Amino acid sequence: xxxxxxxxxxxxxxxxxxxxxxxxxxxxxxxxxxxxxxxxxxxxxxxxxxxxxxxxxxxxxxxxxxxxxxxxxxxxxxxxxxxxxxxxxxxxxxxxxxxxxxxxxxxxxxxxxxxxxxxxxxxxxxxxxxxxxxxxxxxxxxxxxxxxxxxxxxxxxxxxxxxxxxxxxxxxxxxxxxxxxxxxxxxxxxxxxxxxxxxxxxxxxxxxxxxxxxxxxxxxxxxxxxxxxxxxxxxxxxxxxxxxxxxxxxxxx
Amino acid sequence: xxxxxxxxxxxxxxxxxxxxxxxxxxxxxxxxxxxxxxxxxxxxxxxxxxxxxxxxxxxxxxxxxxxxxxxxxxxxxxxxxxxxxxxxxxxxxxxxxxxxxxxxxxxxxxxxxxxxxxxxxxxxxxxxxxxxxxxxxxxxxxxxxxxxxxxxxxxxxxxxxxxxxxxxxxxxxxxxxxxxxxxxxxxxxxxxxxxxxxxxxxxxxxxxxxxxxxxxxxxxxxxxxxxxxxxxxxxxxxxxxxxxxxxxxxxxxxxxxxxxxxxxxxxxxxxxxxxxxxxxxxxxxxxxxxxxxxxxxxxxxxxxxxxxxxxxxxxxxxxxxxxxxxxxxxxxxxxxxxxxxxxxxxxxxxxxxxxxxxxxxxxxxxxxxxxxxxxxxxxxxxxxxxxxxxxxxxxxxxxxxxxxxxxxxxxxxxxxxxxxxxxxxxxxxxxxxxxxxxxxxxxxxxxxxxxxxxxxxx
Numbered sequence: 001x002x003x004x005x006x007x008x009x010x011x012x013x014x015x016x017x018x019x020x021x022x023x024x025x026x027x028x029x030x031x032x033x034x035x036x037x038x039x040x041x042x043x044x045x046x047x048x049x050x051x052x053x054x055x056x057x058x059x060x061x062x063x064x065x066x067x068x069x070x071x072x073x074x075x076x077x078x079x080x081x082x083x084x085x086x087x088x089x090x091x092x093x094x095x096x097x098x099x100x101x102x103x104x105x106x107x108x109x110x111x112x113x114x115x116x117x118x119x120x121x122x123x124x125x126x127x128x129x130x131x132x133x134x135x136x137x138x139x140x141x142x143x144x145x146x147x148x149x150x151x152x153x154x155x156x157x158x159x160x161x162x163x164x165x166x167x168x169x170x171x172x173x174x175x176x177x178x179x180x181x182x183x184x185x186x187x188x189x190x191x192x193x194x195x196x197x198x199x200x201x202x203x204x205x206x207x208x209x210x211x212x213x214x215x216x217x218x219x220x221x222x223x224x225x226x227x228x229x230x231x232x233x234x235x236x237x238x239x240x241x242x243x244x245x246x247x248x249x250x251x252x253x
Numbered sequence: 254x255x256x257x258x259x260x261x262x263x264x265x266x267x268x269x270x271x272x273x274x275x276x277x278x279x280x281x282x283x284x285x286x287x288x289x290x291x292x293x294x295x296x297x298x299x300x301x302x303x304x305x306x307x308x309x310x311x312x313x314x315x316x317x318x319x320x321x322x323x324x325x326x327x328x329x330x331x332x333x334x335x336x337x338x339x340x341x342x343x344x345x346x347x348x349x350x351x352x353x354x355x356x357x358x359x360x361x362x363x364x365x366x367x368x369x370x371x372x373x374x375x376x377x378x379x380x381x382x383x384x385x386x387x388x389x390x391x392x393x394x395x396x397x398x399x400x401x402x403x404x405x406x407x408x409x410x411x412x413x414x415x416x417x418x419x420x421x422x423x424x425x426x427x428x429x430x431x432x433x434x435x436x437x438x439x440x441x442x443x444x445x446x447x448x449x450x451x452x453x454x455x456x457x458x459x460x461x462x463x464x465x466x467x468x469x470x471x472x473x474x475x476x477x478x479x480x481x482x483x484x485x486x487x488x489x490x491x492x493x494x495x496x497x498x499x500x501x502x503x504x505x506x507x508x509x510x511x512x513x514x515x516x517x518x519x520x521x522x523x524x525x526x527x528x529x530x531x532x533x534x535x536x537x538x539x540x541x542x543x544x545x546x547x548x549x550x551x552x553x554x555x556x557x558x559x560x561x562x563x564x565x566x567x568x569x570x571x572x573x574x575x576x577x578x579x580x581x582x583x584x585x586x587x588x589x590x591x592x593x594x595x596x597x598x599x600x601x602x603x604x605x606x607x608x609x610x611x612x613x614x615x616x617x618x619x620x621x622x623x624x625x626x627x628x629x630x631x632x633x634x635x636x637x638x639x640x641x642x643x644x645x646x647x648x649x650x651x652x653x654x655x656x657x658x659x660x661x662x663x664x665x666x667x668x669x670x671x672x673x674x675x676x677x678x679x680x681x682x683x684x685x686x687x688x689x690x691x692x693x694x695x696x697x698x699x700x701x702x703x704x705x706x707x708x709x710x711x
Binding site: 001003004005006007030031032086135136137138184222226227228 | 299309312315316317319580581582583642643647648649651652670671672674704707
């Protein structure tokens with residue numbers, strides 16, 4: 001469990017290639033962080049993510065692949081993970097649909113595939129993780145979502161399916177939080193402005209005015225590990241400052 | 254049943270009532286020893302832990318995802334089962350709080366010999382954590398240990414351990430075993446006669462750490478001493494504080510208005526705002542200003558101040574619990590040998606450099622002639638401080654300090670620990686393997702678990 005000074009011993013990341021999730025793991029790295037589990041449906045994302053996490057100096061990194069839409073195997077994976085050891089923090093960050101990927105099933109469209117991947121699987125995983133941390137009696141579930149915005153998806157260079165999934169995930173977050181009902185369990189919903197999410201854009205030029213993952217992680221990590229009296233469900237809006245919202249914050253590391 | 258004289262509870266009006274036990278309705282309550290025996294083998298996967306009435310405040314008293322077994326009914330009430338006047342011992346219910354036990358004992362003109370820690374902790378908790386209060390002439394001696402303890406082990410079997418003269422090895426299976434070897438149900442503890450529920454307290458403000466140590470090294474007989482340290486002192490003033498020496502007041506020493514109610518138990522009600530103020534201020538400079546002001550406005554010398562027994566013995570521990578609940582602070586408590594007292598001053602200087610905020614810092618002497626495998630074995634100085642947990646770099650600093658304390662032959666106390674690394678345990682506690690042997694014997698199925706045992710892989 002998260003110790004008295006906020007040291008985390010194990011983290012589960014759903015969305016192995018999500019830059020915000022990986023940056024948050026980087027911020028959580030401490031002397032006790034010994035185990036990181038990466039969960040993704042894409043083997044490419046898993047290998048990229050695990051390479052990155054190993055660079056942080058974490059000794060044990062486990063990659064676990066799951067099949068999209070297979071709820072039975074998802075249940076099995078989560079049950080096995082939590083049976084093996086306690087998991088202190090679960091970071092869930094849906095990933096955008098890869099632009100040139102093959103559809104999971106011949107009948108699916110890009111939109112339906114993206115929604116299934118980004119929303120159905122992720123919300124099921126979030127729910128399973130919430131139940132698992134309730135059973136273990138402690139833990140923080142951190143959900144990366146989009147804050148509801150009228151402007152979301154209106155720009156042509158934005159990934160509309162991804163933005164729709166993230167906004168829907170935001171709406172589902174309170175319901176997921178209800179599943180995590182232990183005294184030492186918390187759910188942190190990170191509501192990112194869609195215009196500032198680096199994953200929401202398809203062009204490199206548009207990504208330049210988005211949040212730096214490390215700056216965002218610096219806001220998220222203290223909320224996760226804080227021992228101060230916190231509510232069981234918290235929302236962290238990003239960017240949190242006017243300066244950040246104006247796009248003047250650039251990667252500083 | 255167990256003693257020679259039963260104690261009847263007298264109905265009387267309390268000045269303030271003792272703290273009430275808060276029982277989680279979702280957790281089971283054992284009303285008898287048989288209930289405990291039945292519950293232990295049926296414990297869930299994440300184990301069972303005796304409720305010591307501090308759930309959530311300490312890792313040693315919490316069992317996330319597991320079961321907390323509350324002792325109720327005759328296991329908690331009456332708090333004092335019987336008093337043996339000749340041997341100066343009393344059988345107490347392990348599920349009763351120290352406040353309730355003190356209340357009942359005071360009615361009959363007695364007080365616990367070894368009194369300290371939070372007032373709301375149960376007798377079972379005080380035994381399991383090996384809690385001791387301010388340093389007194391009998392602190393750490395065999396006399397301060399209970400004579401007999403009845404408990405239920407990990408197999409669900411009833412056991413009784415007895416102190417045989419100077420042989421206390423049996424008792425140490427329970428005392429200071431962190432609640433991982435059994436659930437105490439009753440204990441025969443040492444008591445002392447008192448004629449009032451008040452303490453006469455002398456306090457002296459000292460501007461240097463050396464002056465504090467000197468004042469604590471010269472205790473008067475039949476008195477208890479500790480020092481409240483100002484954590485904001487730096488340079489030559491690092492470790493400055495106020496030395497507090499208290500002794501039980503005789504009834505004739507009380508003002509006449511208090512004499513009719515001399516044996517009334519006055520419960521300690523911590524002022525939550527004051528107890529949590531420095532840590533709630535948040536900023537290092539703000540907290541320093543508050544604490545520096547508190548030290549400077551303390552009277553340089555005060556004699557024969559009347560303080561209720563509960564306030565003297567429990568106020569600091571109660572304030573720490575309030576602080577934990579309100580601000581999520583953590584306790585850092587370590588003991589160093591007598592000739593290494595300078596480590597404490599260095600710690601405070603290092604904390605000031607880091608910008609750490611501390612509160613409720615205390616220093617007292619500690620003498621250990623006997624102790625359990627996971628209890629403090631150091632004879633020297635015991636320093637405790639409550640720290641704000643969200644100070645950047647605090648974790649690394651405390652890790653370094655663990656190594657420093659260990660290198661000088663000291664120990665970080667496990668009863669209040671919230672963060673020590675498991676690999677430090679074997680170096681600090683040479684009795685660890687002995688304890689593991691005891692645990693294999695008493696709880697082979699590992700039914701007793703706590704957050705501390707999981708974190709330290711005990």
